[in-house]
Amino acid sequence: MSARGHAFGIDIGGSGVKGAAVDLTDGELVHERIKIPTPQPSTPNAVAEAVAKLVAQAGWEGPVGITLPSVVIGGIARTAANIDRNWIGTDARALFSAALGGREVTVLNDADAAGLAEDRYGAAKELTGLVVLLTFGTGIGSAVMYNGVLMPNSELGHVEVGGQEAEHLAAASIKDRLGLTYPQWAEEVSKVLVTLENLFWPNVFVAGGGISRDYEQWIPLLTNRTPVVAADLKNTAGIVGAAMAVDAGIAP
Numbered sequence: 001m002s003a004r005g006h007a008f009g010i011d012i013g014g015s016g017v018k019g020a021a022v023d024l025t026d027g028e029l030v031h032e033r034i035k036i037p038t039p040q041p042s043t044p045n046a047v048a049e050a051v052a053k054l055v056a057q058a059g060w061e062g063p064v065g066i067t068l069p070s071v072v073i074g075g076i077a078r079t080a081a082n083i084d085r086n087w088i089g090t091d092a093r094a095l096f097s098a099a100l101g102g103r104e105v106t107v108l109n110d111a112d113a114a115g116l117a118e119d120r121y122g123a124a125k126e127l128t129g130l131v132v133l134l135t136f137g138t139g140i141g142s143a144v145m146y147n148g149v150l151m152p153n154s155e156l157g158h159v160e161v162g163g164q165e166a167e168h169l170a171a172a173s174i175k176d177r178l179g180l181t182y183p184q185w186a187e188e189v190s191k192v193l194v195t196l197e198n199l200f201w202p203n204v205f206v207a208g209g210g211i212s213r214d215y216e217q218w219i220p221l222l223t224n225r226t227p228v229v230a231a232d233l234k235n236t237a238g239i240v241g242a243a244m245a246v247d248a249g250i251a252p
């Protein structure tokens with residue numbers, strides 16, 4: 001963290017590599033978010049180049065926190081559900097650090113980063129007990145937190161619901177691909193939430209991802225029993241969580 005309490009976060013998604021310096025006193029971005037289209041194919045080397053370009057564009061010289069849509073253990077990506085398969089087994093921390101001139105880098109799962117950010121600055125700020133954040137996007141990401149402590153790499157989007165993976169049933173991308181209405185999609189999301197609440201019994205679900213901007217159109221239609229609140233930070237949660245992780249030395 002810089003003297004001014006700033007840290008830098010980058011969120012790597014299927015369509016964009018997005019980053020900014022974050023003021024850790026309030027979780028606000030210090031400048032407008034910089035976005036570079038995710039290279040296609042999104043191979044490790046191509047993405048590392050995009051990361052280096054983004055950090056140079058921002059003129060940032062300190063440590064950097066980076067998310068991946070993957071299980072990340074000890075800096076190594078272990079899965080790649082919605083990103084190039086070559087990430088599996090890649091030492092992402094070493095790759096990004098080398099691309100950034102050897103500086104300190106922390107790499108973590110994208111939904112885990114969003115969970116950390118919502119927990120400190122957003123929708124889960126006042127919540128205690130077991131909080132399960134789900135991000136609805138290309139896939140479904142998850143962060144499981146108990147009184148603010150993250151249990152990393154939970155991967156609840158891959159839980160089986162009625163014979164299918166949850167994210168194949170109820171990701172936001174499925175709504176688009178099948179042309180589902182909000183009531184139709186909310187029915188599928190409810191099935192996923194019922195499966196998860198029967199396993200975890202959370203105090204609350206936090207619903208994130210781009211589609212949480214339209215929460216009024218679908219959260220009231222959910223029929224599961226646990227309260228569901230919309231995420232607050234919307235498209236900055238991954239960036240903010242990545243910045244928090246590198247500042248706090250959280251490296252799952």
Ligand code: BGC
Binds near residue numbers: 070139
């Ligand atoms: C991946 C997760 C990721 C989520 C959201 C899932 O397909 O397995 O690691 O958090 O998508 O990007």
